[in-house]
Amino acid sequence: MTQPIRVIIADDHPLILLGTALSLADRKQFQVTGKARNSTELIALLTSEPCDVLVCDLAMPGGSYGDGLPMIAYIHRHFPQVRLIVQTMLDNPGILKGLQQSGVKGVLNKGDDMTLITAAVLGVMGGGAYVGPSIRKAFERVGMNEQEGGVAATLSKRESEVLRLYVGGATVKEIASSLNRSVKTISTQKMCAMQKIGVTRDADLFKYAQMNGFLNLPGDVLGPD
Structure with missing residues (x-):
C-alpha cells in the first residue's frame, strides 16, 4: 500500500x-x-x-x-x-x-x-x-459467536412499543392502560423483548435503549434523508 x-x-x-x-x-x-x-x-x-x-x-x-x-x-x-x-x-x-x-x-x-x-x-x-x-x-x-443472530433478533412492533414507553418512564401498569392490554400481556412482551436483546436487568435495558435510539434524538439522526 x-x-x-x-x-x-x-x-x-x-x-x-x-x-x-x-x-x-x-x-x-x-x-x-x-x-x-x-x-x-x-x-x-x-x-x-x-x-x-x-x-x-x-x-x-x-x-x-x-x-x-x-x-x-x-x-x-x-x-x-x-x-x-x-x-x-x-x-x-x-x-x-x-x-x-x-x-x-x-x-x-x-x-x-x-x-x-x-x-x-x-x-x-x-x-x-x-x-x-x-x-x-x-x-x-450467551452461547453465540460473532456470526450468529442470537439475542439480537428483531423486536416485534408491539415489543418495541412497550420498550419505548417503559424506558420513557411509564410503568407496566400505565403502559397496559394506555395500550388497552392486560398487565400480564405487557409484562410478557417486556420480558420477551429483553430476552431477544440479551439483557436481564432494567439498567442494561436503559443502556440498550440509549445506544439503539429508543430515546429521543435529533430527527435526521433517526430518520432517512
Whole structure:
C-alpha cells in the first residue's frame, strides 16, 4: 500500500483519544487526520478531512448528532466510504450484535490491549472484519459467536412499543392502560423483548435503549434523508 491509511479517532475520554492516536502513530502505514470528542466535532471532521477508517467510541453524549447506533446510522448514510471500528466499554451482547448488524466492521473493548487497534484497522482495510478478544468472550457467555443472530433478533412492533414507553418512564401498569392490554400481556412482551436483546436487568435495558435510539434524538439522526 503506497498511501498511508487515513484514520479519524473520536472519543470523549482524553486518555483513550491519546492512547489510540499514539498506537497508530507508531506505524508508518497510518496517518491520523483528525481527533474528535463528540459527534458534532466528528461530523465536522468527516466533512472536511480525508478518512479511510473511523475509530470511535459508542457513547459520546452531548453532540448534535447523538451517539450510539443512531450516530452510526447517520455516518453510514452520509459517509458510506468510511470503514468503521467501534471501541466501547459496553459488554452487552445485544448492543454488540447490533453494532455488527449496523455495518460496523470492527468492535473492540477498551479494556483490551491498545495495540490491537492496528490489527483492527489493517483488517477492515483489507475487506474483513475484526472482533476483539473481550467481545468474543461476551458472545460466548450467551452461547453465540460473532456470526450468529442470537439475542439480537428483531423486536416485534408491539415489543418495541412497550420498550419505548417503559424506558420513557411509564410503568407496566400505565403502559397496559394506555395500550388497552392486560398487565400480564405487557409484562410478557417486556420480558420477551429483553430476552431477544440479551439483557436481564432494567439498567442494561436503559443502556440498550440509549445506544439503539429508543430515546429521543435529533430527527435526521433517526430518520432517512
